[in-house]
Amino acid sequence: MAEPEINAGSGEGDMAKDAIDEIVINDDEKQKLSKGDAEEKKEKAGNTMDDGVAFTGMGKEELLIYSSKPFWIRLRLALLVLFCVVWVAMLITAIVLIATADRCPPKVNWQKKNIVYSVFPRSFKDSDGDGNGDINGIKSQLDYLSQLNVKTLMLYPVFENTWPDDVDPKPTPAAEYGSMPLNFTNVDPKIGNVTHLKELIAELRDPEFDMKIIIGLNVIQTSNVHSWFNESKECSDSKKNDYCDYYIWKEGDVNDPVNEPPNNWLARDGTSAWTYEPTRQLWYYHSNPGMAPQLNFNNANVSQAVLDALVYWVNEVGVDGVVIPNADYLTVDTSFKDEPGNNGTGYDGLSHDYTTDQNSTLELLKKWKDALAKYSVLEATKSLIADTRHQRVVAHIADVTDSVINQALIYEAEDDITVELLNEIFLKNITLDTHEFWELSTANSDRFYSRFDSSSLPVSLSLISTLVKGTAVVYQGDELHLEAGVPVSPFPWSATAPNYGFTESDVTPWVESPVYPASANVVSMEANNGSVLHAHRAVNRLRVEEPALYNGGMMAAKSDKPESVFAFCRHLYGWPSYLVVFNTEDSEVTVDLSENESFPQEAAVVLVGEKVSEDDADKVKLNELKVAGKTTVVVKWIPE
Numbered sequence: 001m002a003e004p005e006i007n008a009g010s011g012e013g014d015m016a017k018d019a020i021d022e023i024v025i026n027d028d029e030k031q032k033l034s035k036g037d038a039e040e041k042k043e044k045a046g047n048t049m050d051d052g053v054a055f056t057g058m059g060k061e062e063l064l065i066y067s068s069k070p071f072w073i074r075l076r077l078a079l080l081v082l083f084c085v086v087w088v089a090m091l092i093t094a095i096v097l098i099a100t101a102d103r104c105p106p107k108v109n110w111q112k113k114n115i116v117y118s119v120f121p122r123s124f125k126d127s128d129g130d131g132n133g134d135i136n137g138i139k140s141q142l143d144y145l146s147q148l149n150v151k152t153l154m155l156y157p158v159f160e161n162t163w164p165d166d167v168d169p170k171p172t173p174a175a176e177y178g179s180m181p182l183n184f185t186n187v188d189p190k191i192g193n194v195t196h197l198k199e200l201i202a203e204l205r206d207p208e209f210d211m212k213i214i215i216g217l218n219v220i221q222t223s224n225v226h227s228w229f230n231e232s233k234e235c236s237d238s239k240k241n242d243y244c245d246y247y248i249w250k251e252g253d254v255n256d257p258v259n260e261p262p263n264n265w266l267a268r269d270g271t272s273a274w275t276y277e278p279t280r281q282l283w284y285y286h287s288n289p290g291m292a293p294q295l296n297f298n299n300a301n302v303s304q305a306v307l308d309a310l311v312y313w314v315n316e317v318g319v320d321g322v323v324i325p326n327a328d329y330l331t332v333d334t335s336f337k338d339e340p341g342n343n344g345t346g347y348d349g350l351s352h353d354y355t356t357d358q359n360s361t362l363e364l365l366k367k368w369k370d371a372l373a374k375y376s377v378l379e380a381t382k383s384l385i386a387d388t389r390h391q392r393v394v395a396h397i398a399d400v401t402d403s404v405i406n407q408a409l410i411y412e413a414e415d416d417i418t419v420e421l422l423n424e425i426f427l428k429n430i431t432l433d434t435h436e437f438w439e440l441s442t443a444n445s446d447r448f449y450s451r452f453d454s455s456s457l458p459v460s461l462s463l464i465s466t467l468v469k470g471t472a473v474v475y476q477g478d479e480l481h482l483e484a485g486v487p488v489s490p491f492p493w494s495a496t497a498p499n500y501g502f503t504e505s506d507v508t509p510w511v512e513s514p515v516y517p518a519s520a521n522v523v524s525m526e527a528n529n530g531s532v533l534h535a536h537r538a539v540n541r542l543r544v545e546e547p548a549l550y551n552g553g554m555m556a557a558k559s560d561k562p563e564s565v566f567a568f569c570r571h572l573y574g575w576p577s578y579l580v581v582f583n584t585e586d587s588e589v590t591v592d593l594s595e596n597e598s599f600p601q602e603a604a605v606v607l608v609g610e611k612v613s614e615d616d617a618d619k620v621k622l623n624e625l626k627v628a629g630k631t632t633v634v635v636k637w638i639p640e
Helices: 002-045 060-067 070-100 135-139 142-147 194-205 227-232 300-317 359-373 391-400 419-427 456-467 522-526 532-545 547-551
Strands: 116-119 152-155 159-161 181-187 212-216 274-277 282-285 321-324 383-388 403-406 436-439 471-475 553-556 565-571 577-583 589-591 602-608 619-621 625-627 632-637
Touching: 060 070, 135 194, 181 194, 181 300, 194 212, 194 300, 300 321, 300 359, 321 359, 359 383, 359 391, 383 391, 383 436, 391 403, 419 565, 456 471, 456 532, 456 577, 456 632, 471 532, 522 532, 532 547, 532 602, 547 565, 547 577, 565 589, 577 589, 577 625, 619 625, 625 632
Parallel strands: 116 152, 116 471, 152 212, 212 321, 321 383, 383 403, 403 436, 436 471
Antiparallel strands: 159 181, 274 282, 553 565, 565 577, 577 632, 589 625, 602 619, 602 632
8 A cells, every 4th residue: 555655756856857847947048048148149249348338228117217317307307497598599690680780771773873974084084194084093092082982983975076276267166176087997096996995995994993984985976077978069960979878968958059058957056057068069967066967767787887886895795785875866757857946045046856865776776775784794884874954854755775874964053053943953853763974064065163153153053963862973173172274174183283283394285274273182182181172072971871871762751941942862771861951042941851851950060061970979959950052961760
């Protein structure tokens, strides 16, 4: 009985033993597996110390517990506050920098921004001692022009020309300078040659000067010794050539064809616009005196020849624009009817309905403008500019050209100038998209500062033409307030140098110099900081640096004295506004401008006459602004 129990016990013991052995084996395998997993993890992690211990990151729960400690909470909060403070500080700094930093002025076409300096080349500076001013003489004085703060140089005349002093007998009345072209594509030998002109242009392009150049081309007519005219006057019914119709020919009055002109048309000097040519036995038309026969632009060959000349100067020589003088006279009504009379005398005694402002003239100018525009590249705009003395045609011509030179102040401004006339000249076209150049004098007019009894009036008109919407044109010598001599008198560089520094001591200038006052020269005015030359420079600098003045809008300013005060405001969003107030009376007035809602109560004085105020703290009240007789006051403010 005992043996079976023992056997049974032995079976269970074997089973227990086997189980124990299995557990031991499994534990060994697990240890081996754990070591293998650890080594595998260590290889994957690649993060071991020299002692072979592996590091692993915190678990999510452990990280949350650790980051919830007070120290880390306070640190995160402090960093968040610091970030917000820095961000707000950077935002405020950026706003302040934007608000206070110099703003980039608007980019505009050079015609709008640049003041023009008009030079009569033969009288400016003689470089070679022959008594004639010349292109190289101009080039030698570019520093002077730069200091004037002018950025466009206008030369007229440039092309080869018949000069009144070369003609015997002298023309009667004297022909205008530059009105008798001999060659539309050649520089006059008296002032240089095309190479000299190209060298001048290259110098102007230098960043030191960065100036534009335009030239006057009187293409409306030619000299009566021009090769075209010589050919044209030889024509007859039996003898024809290509030039027969290059000019405007007409038979005389039927009752007396030799002694009586075809009609009552007048030249601008008040004499007949017709001259009899015995060779051809016909009369030729001229809006200028008789030595300058007018071209016939109804002839397509004439129109094309002139266009070719314009393109030559712009494309081959490199000028930035051409000016067509007396552009409103380019064509005439081919009906050749008598012009109706009016209440005037002389030239002003006719209405000139058939000799000015013809539709064919506007079509011709538009054609030339479009042709020159093809040679414009980016900012290198090639411009067609026309001039006219007739206020009534300015808007018409401005529509078909890039700019128009308004000469109303040359022919209409007098000592008793009125607000009505100034409104007509400066404000009539204010709403039109036109650009006008304001010209005060030329080689063929009286000196600007000699035309008035009042010394303050020309100063005021000069200021207005500089600050009004448009572009001022300064004729050589006007910046010195020259009154002596004529506009083509040699330019006075120095009071002590022979010939006023115009040419060498042993040379006789081509035209006699007047006796200038001791202070009326560049050297003397340079030495005097209070001179009109320094004042002129300051006004020009103001004009070219202030965006509201060269690119801003313009509006008439209302006052309590509209019959005696001419006032206007120049404005441009984001820039200082300027108010210009001119008193046309001889005595001082106190003017109230408070009716203008956009004006402040006070403004800083900028100019009184040509006296520049250097202190913006000099304030005046706009409801009681005092302005001396024939004087202009300019004030400014920063709009809110």
